[in-house]
Amino acid sequence: DVKVTQSSRYLVKRTGEKVFLECVQDMDHENMFWYRQDPGLGLRLIYFSYDVKMKEKGDIPEGYSVSREKKERFSLILESASTNQTSMYLCASSSSRVGDYGYTFGSGTRLTVV
Amino acid sequence: GEDVEQSLFLSVREGDSSVINCTYTDSSSTYLYWYKQEPGAGLQLLTYIFSNMDMKQDQRLTVLLNKKDKHLSLRIADTQTGDSAIYFCAESISGNTGKLIFGQGTTLQVKP
Numbered sequence: 001d002v003k004v005t006q007s008s009r010y011l012v013k014r015t016g017e018k019v020f021l022e023c024v025q026d027m028d029h030e031n032m033f034w035y036r037q038d039p040g041l042g043l044r045l046i047y048f049s050y051d052v053k054m055k056e057k058g059d060i061p062e063g064y065s066v067s068r069e070k071k072e073r074f075s076l077i078l079e080s081a082s083t084n085q086t087s088m089y090l091c092a093s094s095s096s097r098v099g100d101y102g103y104t105f106g107s108g109t110r111l112t113v114v
Numbered sequence: 115g116e117d118v119e120q121s122l123f124l125s126v127r128e129g130d131s132s133v134i135n136c137t138y139t140d141s142s143s144t145y146l147y148w149y150k151q152e153p154g155a156g157l158q159l160l161t162y163i164f165s166n167m168d169m170k171q172d173q174r175l176t177v178l179l180n181k182k183d184k185h186l187s188l189r190i191a192d193t194q195t196g197d198s199a200i201y202f203c204a205e206s207i208s209g210n211t212g213k214l215i216f217g218q219g220t221t222l223q224v225k226p
Contacts (some may be wrong), residue, residue: 004156042219043202090157102162103157
């Protein structure tokens with residue numbers, strides 16, 4: 001069964017800490033995405049990547065960075081966590097191959113910054 | 115820019131049909147999608163429709179696409195309590211097969 005795996009389901013961090021959220025996919029997908037989900041706001045794109053070592057800003061990149069050193073792994077980094085970054089974080093991957101459709105999502109990481 | 119709009123909440127009784135609506139702005143979208151999110155979980159692809167189709171049926175699910183009005187709907191027949199979830203509509207961005215734009219999500223509540 002194809003999978004997108006996020007390293008933690010729940011995470012509690014202190015304000016000012018550097019936080020790493022890891023995402024790994026086993027489908028050889030080219031594209032990977034990080035979203036945050038907040039009630040009433042839907043999914044907002046933070047960063048995405050079309051290839052190894054490539055990254056592009058989404059709609060809300062401030063306060064975040066990403067790393068894609070290997071095709072299967074896409075990491076989201078909160079340089080200095082703040083309470084307004086408390087949220088559900090969702091990783092997804094997709095293929096650029098014709099006939100492969102949509103995203104596959106991970107189970108999400110619920111991050112609380114205190 | 116691209117935008118996808120959904121109503122936030124729908125409540126139905128078990129056994130009734132549910133209809134979740136969505137409007138989008140990118141008329142050149144190639145595919146439109148419906149995702150389901152159960153509590154505490156990630157999003158799961160339910161179904162998708164190619165932009166040259168008007169309708170797609172898959173068991174209890176029927177997707178209707180009105181390209182002229184840029185309107186997409188998801189009908190769930192014989193709604194069950196297990197259908198209670200958040201449903202997201204999404205459109206693919208023209209010229210880019212990788213990126214989707216999501217609506218805010220519609221919370222479906224199914225009452226016994």
